[in-house]
Amino acid sequence: MQDDVRDALLKVALGFRVEEVTEEYxxxxxxxxxxxxxxxxxxxxxxxxxxxxxxxxxxxxxLSDEELEAERxxxxxxxxxxxxxxxxxxx
Numbered sequence: 001m002q003d004d005v006r007d008a009l010l011k012v013a014l015g016f017r018v019e020e021v022t023e024e025y026x027x028x029x030x031x032x033x034x035x036x037x038x039x040x041x042x043x044x045x046x047x048x049x050x051x052x053x054x055x056x057x058x059x060x061x062x063l064s065d066e067e068l069e070a071e072r073x074x075x076x077x078x079x080x081x082x083x084x085x086x087x088x089x090x091x
Contacts, residue, residue: 007078009053009054010075011082012044012046013047013051013053013054014078014079014082015043015045015047015082016043016044016085017041017042017043017044017085017086017089018042018044019040020042021038021039022036022037022038022040023036024037
């Protein structure tokens, strides 16, 4: 559970993109037919409060060198994943 919360907080701290799909239907002769479909993208900017919570929530001074390296690798991988998603969405 704690990792899920941290991952969600990291997503908000880095910013993300949301896709919204709106569909309108018309009911004629007992059938539903798609009349209009609209896809929109909303960019949610990075949130500095989330960054602050991430930094305050971890006592980096108490971590060993191995733990610090593991945390660095985890954050770097998460950042790389966000950057790949952004690149795919722009393509």
